[in-house]
Amino acid sequence: MIDTPVLPSKFLHLKHLSVDLQAMTFPPTYDYYSLISLFDASPSLETLVMNVLQKKMLHKSVVGDTTHLRQMPGHRHDSLKTVKIIGFSFAKSLVELTCHIIENTTSLEGLTLDTTRGHPSYNCLTNNIGKCMLLHGDFMVEVRKGLLAIRTYVEPKVPSRVKLNVVEPCRRCHDQPLIIC
Numbered sequence: 001m002i003d004t005p006v007l008p009s010k011f012l013h014l015k016h017l018s019v020d021l022q023a024m025t026f027p028p029t030y031d032y033y034s035l036i037s038l039f040d041a042s043p044s045l046e047t048l049v050m051n052v053l054q055k056k057m058l059h060k061s062v063v064g065d066t067t068h069l070r071q072m073p074g075h076r077h078d079s080l081k082t083v084k085i086i087g088f089s090f091a092k093s094l095v096e097l098t099c100h101i102i103e104n105t106t107s108l109e110g111l112t113l114d115t116t117r118g119h120p121s122y123n124c125l126t127n128n129i130g131k132c133m134l135l136h137g138d139f140m141v142e143v144r145k146g147l148l149a150i151r152t153y154v155e156p157k158v159p160s161r162v163k164l165n166v167v168e169p170c171r172r173c174h175d176q177p178l179i180i181c
Contacts, residue, residue: 053087114167
């Protein structure tokens with residue numbers, strides 16, 4: 001079991017943070033939303049990179065969920081400029097965390113949500129063989145659900161001053177319609 005503790009001290013001078021939570025199957029009991037306490041403890045944080053790539057997403061899904069997203073008002077993050085989430089999925093707590101960042105960060109300039117594996121060799125434009133590495137069918141279904149979560153919950157909240165970059169599998173090599181069952 002993994003838990004993100006509420007930090008009693010502060011990392012006053014921390015400017016760049018990389019959080020690696022990747023696993024074959026990440027525990028569905030982990031609440032990504034709990035990372036807000038880390039932001040509160042790091043008032044100078046400017047750059048956040050999160051790797052949350054997992055082979056199979058077992059967290060509660062935001063897709064098809066009719067309950068409201070959690071909000072934690074009063075938590076401002078006024079130094080955070082750049083956020084990149086590699087392995088973005090349709091996990092409800094991850095979508096909630098992303099929306100929290102968007103809604104409570106006045107300094108945010110760029111948000112990258114990478115629904116792929118995050119490595120350039122998976123892209124046909126950046127590897128030597130001219131074709132994307134194959135992403136298996138189950139992973140592609142999860143990618144499509146992640147893209148649906150971005151379009152439904154994240155994109156409408158992104159202010160015009162923030163550059164949103166959504167990384168998805170190449171349509172040339174992985175052209176399949178977005179169908180969610």
